[in-house]
Amino acid sequence: MTKYFLIVDFQPGIAETPMEEWQPDEIEAHLDYYRRLNRELVASGELVQQEVLTGPDLAKVVTFDGVTAPVVTDGPFQEFKEWIAGYQIVDVDSEERAIEIAAQYSAVPGPGGAPIQQPITVRRVMEFAPRSTPEMEDWLETAGGARRA
């Protein structure tokens, strides 16, 4: 099993209007789609974690030189549509399966019930250690250690 980070940002896909301007039943269908998909991924034992994030209005940037006081500002931020809106972490058997799940998130219905084709970024989560003992032993035996560093 491998963990993947599925990131959705504020790029609108093909939806030309923000959600606040959709019809109520369109918003309901949109949210129902997410609920159903999330229930499926919980039931399959693949959904590890998911969060939806607040937007730039509530965000802060912190910098610190290690000596004086930390500096906290309300920006500057990158372009709004590049903001991470939310993410899922899924633990799946293959990259193909992660892509399949990302595709389902991308096809969430928008205005008129059409899939809005939101871009989903799929990132593999870095592991704390080699995945398995043979991989580790191979590495220790060969590239890692056949010659002293």
Added chain:
Amino acid sequence: MTSTGVADAAPIEDLLRELAPQVLGVLARQSGDFDAAEDAVQEALIAAADHWPRDGLPESPRAWLLRTAGRRLIDQHRSEQARSSRELQTGLEAATSPAATPPDEDDTLTVLFLCCHPSLTPASAIALTLRAVGGLTTAQIASAFLVPEATMAQRISRAKRTIRDAGATFRMPAAGTPEHEAALRNVLHVLYLVFNEGYVSSGGSELDAPELADEAIRLARLVHGQLPEDAEAAGLLALMLLIDARRPARVDASGDPIPLADQDRSRWDRARIAEGVTILDAAIATGRVGEYQFQAAIAAIHDRAPTAAETDWSQIAALYEMLERITGSPVVRLNRAVAAGMADGPAAGLALLDGLDGTVAAHRLEAVRAHLLEMAGDVDGAVRHYQAAARLTTNLPEQRYLAMRAARLRVEGG
């Protein structure tokens, strides 16, 4: 240490693990419902882990578990249908009476075979095996795999549904049949994967993850004990022991892996090595060689070398060549390339890398190529491939190691 009358936690855990599949075997047989029986045993194990350390061991721990799990199973069935629960109750009463069947070792193997049913993905089989045969709690298994407990619980339920839907029943395939042979290969593969997960679980150092390697060795020992004639079951146990013997030496104080050449060999577990070698020699003597025996033989050569410089790389390269012939595995070829490089020089190793692109993990191929180029004195090439390997790897210690290797070479020029 003072005697307090309350029982120690570690022996209780060992006892629970040993008894769990036996109790499950009895209940699954009586009820014909493996899924519900497995849930009931899990609840009984959690109850035992709570009561026994406080109240002391019951007179017959096995009977206590059978009674507790049996009661839960009956409660569950009673709420579903009254008639069958009466039959079940009668059956369970007979099974749980003090005079009833002594511990039946065969049941454990039957449970293990069912948990490694071919309808399951390896990940599902591992989770179910650890709970039903290993006697681990869902929480422990979840922490070993760094996922929430609810996620792991869903995976286990799903695995049991899959087995049921595949029409599997609680019985052992007859020994000597192709069905038995295929099922046993699958069991060995799952145990091998459980052992392999040992490194993943060592990642989250703050988590109370069980030692999966220990559990895999315990189960491999059990299979070898029940099927002593099977050379590959013996080979697998030997392989696990020979690799696990290096555990005390393979990470540093901060948990980072130490390459084989730099490990303090005085910290290797000599008793484990001796046991592994004995088991391996007996298996090889039967003449029915297989993958696990070859891998164990390679591990044994490393274990026997007094220093890294004295490693018999020619013999390792020859064993990898034979292993490659029976498996056709590109990963084996990659390992063979390094061994050949060490035995016959980097050109021999590099020649074996031809055609491996796209067949093995890209970062491993890059790292091996970099290593062989470094041996050949091609500093620029080595730096370039170490950097590529660092960008492609999926785990942190390796990424740090490869980045450091590239940086050193760049600065010092090899």
